[in-house]
Amino acid sequence: MEFILSFVTQSLVQSDGDFWLPPRRSTYAVEIDWMFSFILYLSAFFFALIVGLMVWFCIRYRAREGGGPQPSPSHNLKLELVWTIIPLLLVIAIFYEGFRGFMRLSVPPQNAYNINVTGQKWKWLFSYPNGYVDEALHVPVDRPVRLTMTSEDVIHSLYIPAFRLKKDVVPGRYHTVWFNATAAGEYDLFCAEFCGKDHSNMITKAVVHPPGEFEKWLEDASNFLAKMPPHEAGEKLYKVRGCAQCHSIDGKANTGPTFKGLMGHEVALKGGTTIVVDENYIRESILEPNAKVVAGFQPVMPTFKGRIKDEEITAIIEYLKTLTE
């Protein structure tokens, strides 16, 4: 028995993904897949037993001319007990192993690297310890990572098949999960809880960096204002700093006016005056949003004074310019 178990485990570690399961890229995935395979083989055995008997009986005891049913008892307590107790013991064993595996994936190690996750319709934001926010999940290989997750609107669910990891992301509370990625690469990260129109587009990547490269990536990425052309940096800020939630880029009014075609155009303000949108108006509207509110909108935007750098404002302005043909 030990031999068979170790054989199965060995072959699982060596093989990497199969008909049933995708490649496994986290430490606990091996154990979960072992459990999956164990239940699979056990189920296959019982299924073959039932269907085999059924087919055999259907052939052996099919109705024949002049034949009929043969006498046999219609109850047998011993048989009933056998097929009650054996499955009972088996499912208790399955439960116990599933429980142990679950506890391992529920309890993050003390030294785990923390990343804050926000789910919102319909994207993910990953916030790193230095304050940098990215739309993809970047992690170092071979290091436990803890995700502290919450949602801004409805329930989402963070799902990385390669890590065998899933947890709902619920507004109003924090859920944590952890994993330890075993190989560098890019893996799909899905939203698994239905959240509306673009639910199936709420997909990003979990990028696992080779040893030593994660820190370098984080430094480069955090320094994106210096490394990227300003309008690209501005687009990134538009997405990760929350602008996108209220200001569309497709011309549709939302909580705030759309950014499409905004720069250089005249807009009507509350109180009857008008203004031509230029760099200074954008800057003012970011730092003192309620000073000049566009007519037809509520003064609800929070101020970014003290929370945003001048270079960032410049980048956003450059991005807005690209939205005016």
Next chain:
Amino acid sequence: MATQTSTIPAGGLAGARDSAEKNYLNESKGILSWLTTLDHKRIGVMYLICILGAFFLGGMSAVLLRTEHLSGTPNLMEADAYNKLFTLHGAVMIFLFIIPGIPAALGNFVLPIMLGAKDVAFPRLNLCSWYLWVIGAVCALLSLLLGGFDTGWTFYTPYSTSSPFQGVIPIVTGAFILGFSSIFTGLNFIVTIHKLRAPGMGWFKMPLFLWGLYSTALIQVLATPVLGITLLLLIVERALGVGIFDPALGGDPVLFQHFFWFYSHPAVYIMIVPAMGVISELISVFSRKHIFSYQFIAYSSIAIAAFGFIVWGHHMFTSGQSELMNTIFSLLTFSVAIPSAIKVFNWTATMYKGSIVFKTPQLYALSFLFLFGIGGLTGLFLATLSTDIHLHDTYFVVAHFHYVMFGGTVIAFLGALHYWWPKMFGKMYNENWGRVACLLIFIGFNMTFFTQFAMGSQGMPRRYFNYTEGYTTYHVVSTIGSYIMAVGFFVIAGYLYYSLIRGRKAPDNPWGGASLEWQTSSPPPVENFKKDPIVGDPYDFSNLKYDPAIGGYVRVDAQGVAS
């Protein structure tokens, strides 16, 4: 009541030989005589027509959904339309078709006759149930007119309270009303089984189908009120902004999931337990063999109904409920596996040393064993905590659910429909076409849903309009399977319709069943029995003999002489 003399009713529902014989179909005429009927058989037939309409609507939406998935990019529709369509498919199939399917349509027809009773205990309440179903269905249609709904049939908050579509409140109201329809049917069945059994019919002389309906009725009466209250709270939150589930208003979204599954998990047993009852009848009758271990099957129905109430948390292993609760719910969930396994073993054992006849209903019963076997066993993956984390909310769950609900309940429903069809309408259908359709559905079903197991365990999330590359082959195979299934259903519709207008007159007992409904004429008279039925063991077939002259079975005494 309109008296009828020698006229043969339009459509020839009664055969020529019995043109003068009155039955529940020709006793009175006109649409009003149906809409105001208190006859459980007519109410059953009205339910049957309605739920088949709902099944058609739900089925066609499924075919559209599958067609959309022929590629991972938009084909037929936009994301919002897709989301509304899968929600419609789920809500219609669950609330309008599968919950009332076997109990309200077939159960209504068969239950009183099997008991040797004239009707259910509360015939007016029974008619009321049907009208409530109709009102619920109208609410569903109204919701479509008002812009539809895209919440999924599970109505999870806070999405459902903030969804931009205005059909949410009408459909939730509809589900609330349908709940009452279900409660009334359950109540009626419980009282009928307690009080109206024929003299001599003890609890353990009832056909096992009735044990299934009884267990189901208990769940309907005890669980459905919780759904009703939950849906009302949802309406209150969405319409009036009272914070119950939405954290932005001070509510708790996971609370909704607890409330919802407290009903909706038992509800899957409302759907499957009557189907299990059907299989007990079919396997035994078509194996010409006494059911193996009657008492274990009977008690296992009650056990499933009871355990079904304490496992709802297994829908929420990733919801953030505590690890301790996850553990308890996982353990309790496995308890349901045991009575289900007992049933499967006993059905298989029933065929041992039988004389198995492969009529259409039996083919469905055998299909059930195969498909429910897969459906039940794949439940083990989902009850196990560590593997469920990966599989939750993927197509693996979709496939598991359909193997149980379609491979189990719908297949049993089709078996039951073919089994009792001659009794209900007094007509035989074409046996060969019946077998062909069963085969088409069996093949199409496995193509559609077995691929979804692999797709899901490979990580494909459910309720996805677009999908990433790598899942395309699975989706294409699945879609082709759904077309094969659809063809099977159209074949069934064709030959059943043909049987109504041209079918051979059905004998009283075409299959050799020993339960009481086979002792009355096909179709039965309004009062169900012309003379009191003889109550005996419902699985003792020794005194039934096939008579080629009438194409059915007749009762014989010990000397083999027809009695």
